[in-house]
Amino acid sequence: VTIESAALRVLPVFAGVDDAVLAEIARLGEMREFAPEAVLLEQGTMADHLHVLLSGQVGLTARSSEGRSTVVEVLRAVDVFFLAAVLTDAPYLMGAIALERSRLLLVPAPALRGLVDDSLPLARAMLAALSRHYRMLARQVADLKLRTSTQRLGCYLLALARELKAPGEFRLPYDKRLLAGRLGMTPENLSRAFAALRDYGVETHGARVVLHDMNALERFALPDAIV
Amino acid sequence: VTIESAALRVLPVFAGVDDAVLAEIARLGEMREFAPEAVLLEQGTMADHLHVLLSGQVGLTARSSEGRSTVVEVLRAVDVFFLAAVLTDAPYLMGAIALERSRLLLVPAPALRGLVDDSLPLARAMLAALSRHYRMLARQVADLKLRTSTQRLGCYLLALARELKAPGEFRLPYDKRLLAGRLGMTPENLSRAFAALRDYGVETHGARVVLHDMNALERFALPDAIV
Numbered sequence: 001v002t003i004e005s006a007a008l009r010v011l012p013v014f015a016g017v018d019d020a021v022l023a024e025i026a027r028l029g030e031m032r033e034f035a036p037e038a039v040l041l042e043q044g045t046m047a048d049h050l051h052v053l054l055s056g057q058v059g060l061t062a063r064s065s066e067g068r069s070t071v072v073e074v075l076r077a078v079d080v081f082f083l084a085a086v087l088t089d090a091p092y093l094m095g096a097i098a099l100e101r102s103r104l105l106l107v108p109a110p111a112l113r114g115l116v117d118d119s120l121p122l123a124r125a126m127l128a129a130l131s132r133h134y135r136m137l138a139r140q141v142a143d144l145k146l147r148t149s150t151q152r153l154g155c156y157l158l159a160l161a162r163e164l165k166a167p168g169e170f171r172l173p174y175d176k177r178l179l180a181g182r183l184g185m186t187p188e189n190l191s192r193a194f195a196a197l198r199d200y201g202v203e204t205h206g207a208r209v210v211l212h213d214m215n216a217l218e219r220f221a222l223p224d225a226i227v
Numbered sequence: 228v229t230i231e232s233a234a235l236r237v238l239p240v241f242a243g244v245d246d247a248v249l250a251e252i253a254r255l256g257e258m259r260e261f262a263p264e265a266v267l268l269e270q271g272t273m274a275d276h277l278h279v280l281l282s283g284q285v286g287l288t289a290r291s292s293e294g295r296s297t298v299v300e301v302l303r304a305v306d307v308f309f310l311a312a313v314l315t316d317a318p319y320l321m322g323a324i325a326l327e328r329s330r331l332l333l334v335p336a337p338a339l340r341g342l343v344d345d346s347l348p349l350a351r352a353m354l355a356a357l358s359r360h361y362r363m364l365a366r367q368v369a370d371l372k373l374r375t376s377t378q379r380l381g382c383y384l385l386a387l388a389r390e391l392k393a394p395g396e397f398r399l400p401y402d403k404r405l406l407a408g409r410l411g412m413t414p415e416n417l418s419r420a421f422a423a424l425r426d427y428g429v430e431t432h433g434a435r436v437v438l439h440d441m442n443a444l445e446r447f448a449l450p451d452a453i454v
Contacts, residue, residue, distance in 0.1 A: 064374065065451065072368050093369070120344075128314065135317070138321060141368055142291075144372070224292065
C-alpha cells in the first residue's frame, strides 16, 4: 500500500512543506494498519521510524524496570510522533499501542533526518509539532505535581466536555484502565475519584458521563486559565 | 552589557549556526543578571523572549490556580528555554526563578521566530534543544507515574552520583524544598523518603549525601536501563 503526496499535503502537520519533500516522504514511507490493542513497538529499541498517525488513536506507553506499564499520552490522528527520538537518533523512551484501528505511515529515521537537514519548511513543521508535544507534556507534569488525582480527573472531564463541545453528556474516548494510566493513578483510585466527584454533579454509567454542574466541578478541580 | 557573537559560537546549543545569524542574536539579545531566588518571570504571560542561560542554574516553576507552586525542571548553563512557547507564540506555561546567581541572554521572540524562519541551521539547532527537553519531560512523566516517591528519590541520587562522577559522596545541588518539588512530593514526604532509604545505605548530613551501597539502592529504586 502506498500513499500519495497529495494526501500528505492537506495534513496540518506538514503545512508549508514543499511538494518535492512530501513526494519523497510518501515514496520512502511504509503504510501500516494496526488492530486495536496491537503493540506498535516496545520502548528501549533504537528509533527507526518517524510515525505519522493518519487515522485512529495511539497510546504512548512507559514500562518500569519491574514491568509495570502505563499510558503516558494519547495521540489522535492526524499527528506525528517519536520525533524527538528520531531527530536525536536515540532509543525510544516510550512504547506505543493502537487504542483503536489505526493507519500509520512509517518514515525511516535516517531518511527523515536527511530531509530535515535539507528542508527548512520541513524543519519548521517538525519544530511546530514538537513544540506542541512539549507543551502537552509540560502541562501533564504540572498536573501530576500540583493536583490531587480527583482534581486531575475533574480537569480531564472538563477539558473533554469542552473539546467534544458536549458540556452536558458525553462518552469517555477510551477504557478506564487506560484513563487511569493517563491520569497517573491506579484503576482503584480512578473508581474512588469518580465516586468523590459525585458531590460535584458528575454521574457515570459505564463510559457515559453526565456533568450536572460544571461550575461546581470547576470550583473543585481548578483547571488552568491557560488553555 | 552586550555579548560578542564569538561567545555564542562556542556554545553547543548553537552548534552549526552561521556567524551572521549569531551576530544578529547577539545584537538583538539583552544580557541580564539575576540574584539567587530572583523571579525571572511568571507563568501565563505571553512569551516575549527566548532565554539563553549562559551561567548559573534556573528552575522552571508551575503554579496551580490555588497558588501552590512547584519546580517542574531544573536547567543548568548552557541551555536555552521557553523555546516551545516562543516558537508557537503562546503564553509561558511555566514561570522561572534563578536558583543561583545566573547570567542570561534574552532574545526577543518575534525576532527569534524571524531568524528561525530564515535559517535552516538555527532551526536544526532549536530542534535538537527542544528534542532534548522533550525527552527530559517524557522521562519525568514516566517517573511520576511508575515509581513511588521513595524510588524516585533513589533514582535521582543514583543519576546525580553518576553525573558528578562522585559515586560515594556528594552534595545536593539545591535545597530540599526545591528537590521535593522536582521529585513531585511535599517536603515532609521527602524527609520520610530519605529516612526510608537508610535501609539501602543512604546517609545524609544536611546537603551532604553518602551512598554506602549503590547496588542495594539500584535494586530498590530500579533506574531505567535507557539513560
